[in-house]
Amino acid sequence: MAARTRPLPTKxxxxxxxxxxxxxxxxxxxSWGYRVVTQPRNPAVQARALGRTPAQNWQALRAFGPRPVGSKGHDRAxxxxxxxxSALGYRVTRQDVPLTRSFDLGGSLRAGQTVIPVAAIYGAAGGEQTAKLVRVPPQASAExxxxxxVQTNIALTTCPGPNWKPLVEAVMTAGAFGLVVIDDCPTRRWQKVDATPLPLVQAGARDKGRLLALAGQTVTLRSQVEERPVIGHNLVAARVKARPEVLLGAHLDTVNGSLGANDNSSGVLSVLEAARQAVNTPLADHTWFVLFDAEEDGSxxxxxxxxxxxxPLHSTRAMLNFDMVGVDVRPLGAAIDPEVLPLARQVRPTLRVFEDEPVSDRKILGRFAPPTGRSDHLHFKLIQKRTVFLHRGEDVNYHAPTDQTLQPAxxxxxxxxxxxxxxxxxKADLKVKEPCRIGAPSC
Incomplete structure (x- = not known):
């Protein structure tokens, strides 16, 4: 029998x-389960938050005190x-805003055995100089x-008025080696001065007599200022799927030493109240509510x-900026985009309209410096967005420690x-404006 030549079949x-x-x-x-579990969700709306009023919110906010970036009151607020x-049902995103701020570490004016404590003027960089102390008029011009x-000496003056910046600039332009301001002002505005490598200081009214007696003598003026990195926080409140077709914003920080009742707790509370009114309405699905930080440090x-x-801002039709709206200096007014003005007139025919400060493109040593303007809507104007700057005028407590009251109504x-x-x-047929071309000086 012949041998089998084919293998047996296998499985x-x-x-x-x-x-x-x-x-x-x-x-x-x-993957589907992970997306379901990790996808952003809107917080539940809390009934007690829906019942809060601007007056109640102001009582809570003022308890934190002044809110300059880097302070404990700021972070608590x-x-x-x-x-x-979050209690109103909005998902809140924090955007870090890093910056550097000046912190006064104290200083002194010394003449022989006499030592008088001084503090740096807001924004000054500190320094040390020895020169003659020369008294100057408190409202002297640069001329x-x-x-x-004054040149190469240290200027001494009494209160130059609510705003010290003009005198500081005049003294520096005249070539002084420093400035001592006796703070005997009945009212005061904290306006930031330009940082210079010279001691620019303030002294208490209790030392007025001793300081004036030193005029004409050679003194040593020392001011210590530390530049510290701090982190501010923008708060972006929106429903998860909401697009910023309209953006309502206000700045949440204050100048040093001020509660900022009108500037700008009033704007913050207005945005918070608007967010409350938008809950469970179509407005909440098309609006972002944003609190900007570090406005007082240059927007x-x-x-x-x-x-x-x-x-996301590509879909924005208009940005409404609320700044200083809690004191009735003048009726509510707006610097407003021409396309939005007819809509505002329909809402409030008596709306006061004012001109905004022009956006300026400044050149320093041939390069474009950061543009200047009045408030946070500036940067939206620069990308060709329609803006509405809501404002009731500048009151006597602007940038002052006395900015402590507002009217909830x-x-x-x-x-x-x-x-x-x-x-x-x-509701209006407002098309989205395209941003300005890349590389333009004002972009």
Whole structure:
């Protein structure tokens, strides 16, 4: 018998594709589950938050004290505001705003055995100089100070008025080696001066007699200032799927030493009240509510916001900026885009309209310096967005420690107008404006 030449049949191998299919299905289910678990969600609306009033919110906010960036009061206020927006059902995103601020470490004016404590003027960089102490008129102009003996000496003066910056600039222009201001002012505005490598200081009114007696003597003036990095926080409150077709904003920081009741707790409370009114309405699905930080340090928060959120802002039809709306200096007014003005007139025919400060492109040593303007809407104007700057005028307590009171009824009125105008903007046929071309000086 011949030998078998073909192998016996064997059991065929199982196909791989069922295992691959099962693996793909399992991976798909895991991916879907992960997205479901990790996708952003809107917080639940809390009934007690819906019942809060601007007056109640002001009582809570004022308890934190002054809110310059880097202070404990500032950070506590940011935490509280985030909690309030979350209680209204908005998901809050914190955007860090890093900056450097000056902190006074003390100083002294010494003449022989006499030592008088001094503090740096807001914004000054500190320094040390030995020179003759020369008394100058408190409201002298740069022209009046051009001649010696101010040049190369240390100027001494009494209160130059609520705003010290003009005198500081005049003294520095005249070539002084330093400045001592006796703070015997009945009112005071904290306006930041330019940092120079010279001691610019203030002394208490209790030392007025001793300081004036030193005029004409050689003194040593020392001021220590530390530049510290600090972190501000923009708060962006919005429903998860909301687009910023309308943006309502205000700055949350204050100048040093001021509660900032009108500048700008009034704006913050207006935005918070507008967010409350928008809850469970279509407005909440088309609006972002933003509190900008570091406005008092050069509108750094709004600049950082525009840079980071450029893509979502493509859908923005109008930005409403609330700044100093809690004191009835003048009726509520607006510096307003011409396309939005007719809508505002429909909402409030008596609305006061004023001209905004022009956006300036300054050149320093042939390069464009940061543009200047009045408030946070500036950076939205620079990307060709329609802006509405809501403002009731500059009151006597502007940038002063006395900025301690506001009228909740005016905050309520401003928020009511802002909400009505936002709804009108959404209903109107306003096309999205394209941003200015890349590389333009004003972009």
């Amino acid at each position: 065929p191998a199982k196909p791989v594709w069922p295992w691959l299919l099962l693996t793909a299905v399992l991976l798909g289910l895991l 940011v935490d509280w505001l985030e909690t309030q927006f 009046q100070l051009r001649q010696p003996p 750094l928060g709004s600049r950082a916001f525009v840079r980071q959120f450029g893509f 005016l905050v309520q009125d401003t928020a009511d107008f802002g909400v009505a105008l936002a709804r009108a903007v959404l």
